[in-house]
Amino acid sequence: MRNALTIAGRELRSFFVSPIAYVVLTGFLLIGGWFFFNLVARFNFLLNIYAAMRNPQFQEQMNLNDMVVAPLLHNLAVVLVILMPMITMRTFAEEKRLGTYELLMTSPLSIGEIVAGKFLSMVVFVCIMIGLTGIYPLILLTYGNPEVGMITSGYLGLLLLAITFASVGLLTSSFTENQIIAAASCFAILLLLYIISWPAETAGGVFGSVLKYMSLTEHFAEMVKGIIDTKDLVYFISVIGISLFLTERSVESVRWR
């Protein structure tokens, strides 16, 4: 455990002494802020129109959760699909290129500790990243009255989603010493998991429901709606578990005869 923390600490420090962390965080918040501004502006616009039309029925149906928070979370999830591969691509690939992989692998560390350390650093980074976007719901809470439970559940979903992305990123990074390959393959997997349920309706039957179950979006959408169901939690935790297990195997494979 101590070793995992040491590795996580080094990983995080190297993020924050280089411009990487700041560029990523700035980009993420910039795009997130733009989405938020856009959604709030539209909400305001519709509100004014309905007020002018003197149509209290429509006005009452307007809801900050459905019209601002939910689309914001879905948009942020798409941004994460693009950004997470770039954050995780270094984890193993860079070590191999620098030769520091030899230092790690010849030190008295278990592979589990190495993988846990890297994963932990990614979790912390993701928490910082998503935590910073917490400003948007805080603004809504200050000036409006959205439902807090739904926001919490949606944010938990976003966090789980990002951690899942990170574990997939660790896996693809452990396969190669080329960061571009690591990022591109991670992106492909994430995007595929994101859109895999698209043909579910047309396919129908068992195949359709399997596709639907495999899709990240379906499970995430449930949590955005405010429903925390074990089946969704199990889905995220198993994808994380499988990815980390495979990462551990992949790193260990250098030591196999």
Place this chain on the structure above:
Amino acid sequence: MIEVRNLTKRYGDLLAIRDITFTANKGEILGFLGPNGAGKTTTMRIITGFMPASTGTVKVAGFDIFDDSYEVRKRIGYLPENPPLYTDMTVTSYLRFAGRIRGLSRAEIDDAVDRVLLKCGLADVNGRVVGHLSKGFRQRVGLAQALIHDPAVLVLDEPTIGLDPKQIIDIRGLIRELSGDRTVILSTHILPEVAQLCQKVVIINNGRIAVEAPLAELTRNAPLEQVFLQYISQDEAASGIEVEATS
């Protein structure tokens, strides 16, 4: 201290090393010689537990590298051919990290870092970022990293490559000073280095041991250069015959 027995490493069809056997005793500096691509780095990577051999065993301080890899790794300091440096860290924080993953406790680390900074002549650059250091300093940081946990066995893969003459002399002096009761395996293709430092010489060529003998014995009748060339050409002739015989 180090017992290498019948080591063979296969990369697909390519035999990188075959049937390597030698021993290094406590307190000895063993010169590991051979032309480029002879299999020196492969052998060292196996000894340090970075990768496994296809067949054969290595014992370090009585522990088998395959079965007790953890115990072996605790006792080895390793400087790979390219020093394994995190270029965005300062010298001190890098060495602290190296100490931590080598199992030093918080209390031990400060002393250990001070000791290797002093020993490797890094005290003046301790706050500098590793990536901004010159090649010679980086090599020393690499060496400091290998020494941080005061290991019983040191494996150095071409520690003086790319250094200027003054730095080479410094590093050699350091290695000599370090040996003491440690076992050092020094891989190089700079022959005078071996003549100056080592008690024992292993010459490897084409993945095979050409000779294993004490330095004094090897250089009794001829200088090391001559002996080296002789063994290497002998081996080439022998492998040439083998190729003819099998074809």
